[in-house]
Amino acid sequence: MPKTMFEKVWDAHIVTQQPNSPAILYIDLHLIHEVTSPQAFTGLRQRGLKVRRPERTIATMDHSISTHDPKIPISDPLAAAQIKQIELNTSEFGIRLYNMESEHRGIVHVIGPEMGYTQPGMTIVCGDSHTATHGAFGSLAFGIGTSEVEHVLATQCLLQTKPKTFEVKVEGKISKGVTAKDIILALIARIGVGGGTGHVFEFTGSAIRDLSMEERMTICNMSIEAGARAGMVAPDEVTFAYLKDRENSPKGKDWDPKVEYWKSLPSDPDAAFDKTITLDAFSIEPMITYGTNPGMGIKITECVPDPANFSGEEIMNQKIALEKSLTYMGLEPGKPLIGKKVDVVFIGSCTNSRISDLRLAASIINGKKVSLDTLVLVVPGSQAVKTQAEKEGLDQIFKNAGAEWREPGCSMCIAMNGDQLQPGQYAVSTSNRNFEGRQGKGGRTFLVSPLTAAAAAVTGQITDVRTML
Amino acid sequence: MAKFTYLKSRLMPLKINDIDTDQIIPARFLKAIDKNGMGANLFADWRYESDGNPNKEFVLNKTQYSGAKILLAGDNFGCGSSREHAPWALTGFGFSAVISTSFADIFKNNALKNGLLPIIVDPIVHKAIFTMVENDPNYEVEIDLASQLLKLPDGKNISFPINEFSKTCLLNGVDELGYIMGFEKEISDFETRLN
Secondary structure (H helix, E strand, O other), rough: OOOOOOOOOOOOOOEEOOOOEEEEEEEEEEEEOOOOOHHHHHHHHHOOOOOOOOHHHEEEEEOOOOOOOOOOOOOOOHHHHHHHHHHHHHHOOOOEEEOOOOOOOOOOOHHHHHOOOOOOOOOOOOHHHHHHHHHOOOEEEEOOOOHHHHHHHHHHHHHEOOOOEEEEEEOOOOOOOOOOOHHHHHHOOOHOOOOOEEEEEEEEHHHHHHOOOOHHHHHHHHHHOOOEEEEEEEEOHHHHHHHHOOOOOOOOOHHHHHHHHHHOOOOOOOOOOOOOEEEEEHHOOOOOOOOOOOOOOEEEOOOOOHHOOOOOHHHHHHHHHHHHHHHHHHOOOOOOOOOOOOOOEEOOOOOOHHHHHHHHHHHOOOOOOOOOOOOEEEOOOEHHHHHHHHHOOOHHHHHHHEEEEEEHHHHHHHOOHHHOOOOOOOOEEEOOOOOOOOOOOOOOEEEHHHHHHHHHHHHHOOOOOOHHH | OOOOOOEEEEEEEEEEOOOHHHOOOOOOHHHOOOOOOOHOOOOOHHHEOOOEEEEOOOOOHHHHHOOEEEEEEOOEEEOOOOHHHHHHHHHOOOOOOEOOOOOOOOHHHHHHHOOOOEEEHOOOOOOOOHHHHHHHHOOOEEEEEEEEEEOOOOOOOOOOOHHHHHHHHHOOOOOHHHHOOOHHHHHHHHHHHHE
């Protein structure tokens, strides 16, 4: 029976499957951060349990940390207590922590792949929905709640109901000015924020094969924004080249057998998916969201949809949702977004804060100044990304242009650390969520690619980056 | 875990689709290191004005619905972030069940681990219940988990899906961790095969 890649990874990790029960699935790699783990450790203490396999969990702090000088103590007492708690928890239970002093620290979904922890065929979980990122390597990676974090700490296992499979085929070549971010925004705009619910995506097709590992991570990262549990890309030579010689990658005589195993993972040619959709890469243009969820996206040259064009009882709910979001966003229906003034540009997050993202943004900003009345934040995804960017002089390009070059962290993607919008402000952001208040209470977010964000940084308004290439 | 067997209650209608967990509990309230007190910040940005006073237009602040233990929400409830703080906030406020046409996967998993029952109904039933509740805030329904029935006051019984395992856990207040730990031998055998 031919199998999809998801089924191969799933089947290889079933510890037991009792009748009328979910499978007990073994977890190869568990990532934790300061926000969704403290209550899990409390649970372990209350039950008198140990961490079963401490070497299979790694920890970092990324959500509530400052992106200013890490030597300055955190002023928010709650955030400081959370940071202290993960230090205590990891030290008490023997878990490796990449703390504020570590040269490896960074956003959890940036450092896992960077250090070679993330490998094809693994099951990977984290109390964070953007764990889907790691699926770019052909691993099964998904976000979990804090109760499940406790389950994994205690047993290295999770109870899981088998999701369905959904092939997302992207065929053809993408055009100049179009990035991986635009591909995933185009998919979500097409199928909606609930379009992938109950499914695991596998991204296939020539446009996906053409992407680098970092671009594949951007795509898998936002699988959850279409409601999918996970997103996967089959490992290939691009994957193997990325993994070769990373700190935790297989070494020496262990390398070849691993690669052989990884080569067995791609979906069999006749494997059946529960659902399939095909996108034509050539027809994808730079995308932007206009509303308050990632499914409310349009081509940057299009106009904001008009609720007046919605009729028929079955789409009344969509009409109400659109009206509500346009009110929140302060946007006029039927008008173009190009030319709209923006207050803040945020370049960062687990979606778009890797070195290739910063290079894209720098390629637009190089030699120019950012708009005088626009605050531009560039937040690298990890200490390693920051160091590499500084080696290439990208920090100088951003700083000379008048942008702020910050320390790594989640920053304004989730606005827990003081980097936040003021009520009513407009941000063009390379992050993953434009929900109401996501980047600060009352703040309004337009999700875009790093190229489009850089264009807005320079002009101070929403701009079609293709006019600057 | 809290048991769920039977509930008779009025409903709180929140007719918005795709309610994400950032709305259920905004990120700035995620800095706590325990689970308590989340109910006060449930739907904080919709529920309170910028000066901290209750927004009288928001349904949670309408006295005619106060005390309802069932949230009646729009389609695709709980999308976005995996934060379990969302069900902690809902149960902390006093909800024991949410009715919608669909739930985001992670939210549904998290809810079931906290004694919060996600009930999926078809769009026609969903719409009919909204109409009843909006016309009459005292409209009450019964939920009987053992028979998987949502009982409407006009005598109609609507059956709802739930997997057998989660149902057993909720009915008996059993948590999943205890269940997984019962398979210690299988886990050890699996780990031996790994090495």
